[in-house]
Amino acid sequence: MDALILKPGKEKSLQRRHPWIYSGAVARVKGEPAAGDTVRIVSADGVFLSHAAYSPASRIRARVWNWSEAEAVDESLMFQRLRAALAGRESLEAFRHPKGAVRLVHGESDGLPGIIADRYAETIVLQCLSAGAERWRKTIAGQLLQLTGCACVYERSDAEVRQMEGLSPRHGLLLGAEPPERVESFEPGSPGLRFLADVRRGQKTGLFLDQRDSRALIGSVARGADVLDVFCYAGGFSLAALAGGARSVLALDSSGDALSVARENMALNGLPPDRTEWRQADAFKALRLLRDQGRSFDLIIVDPPKFAPTAAHVERAARAYKDINLQAFKLLRPGGAMATFSCSGAVGIELFQKILAGAALDAGVTATVEKRLMAAPDHPVSLSFPESEYLKGLVCRARIDSG
């Protein structure tokens, strides 16, 4: 089998079970592996470390499949990984509910680098984000149907990160029957919500399942509140707030398509349209306008897209996080709460909290951190792969005597 021989000392991160081999760690390539081929990873002194998928175009030159020389990388390994991923989610209501919306496979954390699979009722949406994932996509799709009894696997391998792997975007039906235009699924919570997703054209795989638990939290604290949902997408937080008895909701997003789905979702759940305004706007401008109009809110959600796609973008991203949160703080009533998020892997929780501190200071708000939030447990964080903790959130409360 072909192999990557590492430079001296570069075996350390692998020994700690970090699953990525960067190009700079590789001394030489033995053989002529093609993209997606399985290669042996060998230390400078000839010790076997792992089997990995080769990705010649990427800075992440290989991603680990397993750590055992004796275990082959084959269909049965994929099957075993998928079975374990499903078993690990059995305690979740979102998994057990026949119409549940749940992430079945979360890449590296489930031992399946580059592979994401989200289930919406009977539809599975698959994303293959690395050369290794690309190689095994048909096997994985078939096994997912076999293991879940779902009706189809629809592929949404159109995320920008594929470019870094030298892969072109691909989307379309991979296996089974065409999914409906809008796939309806169920999100547990109190009382639980039904969501429509456009799995063909929606962002990511259709919905943002990682925020399930945070949406439920918002639902539980929204009674009587005037709510501002910034970056609302298909209405997730807004609907949770309305179901939880919010007095009013103003929801902002730049995407008209997302807002159309949001309106449909509101009707689907029988929630009162007269208490909600869906506004298509650029959030940065819209918050300033609201301030000029003298508006204020009891509960604000700020859930922006990833401002820092890589570590190189952290500084610019930090400025964007600061600006949007500063504007949001200015709209927060004394005693009010703000749930604010970053899904940039490169922005850690400490940096994020520091950014928030600066934003509150500049907005003239005295606030406390009431809670730290993370992705729902079907997006597991691997201890040996800290990059998997991409989503972080803070619930900040403005002091009653704020200022």
Ligand code: SAH
């Ligand atoms: N809170 C949502 C997910 C938000 S994803 C949920 O729970 O489902 C981020 C959203 O930000 C996307 O819907 C995207 O359309 C929107 N967005 C991106 N840039 C924006 C901008 N400058 N102003 C307003 N919305 C923007």
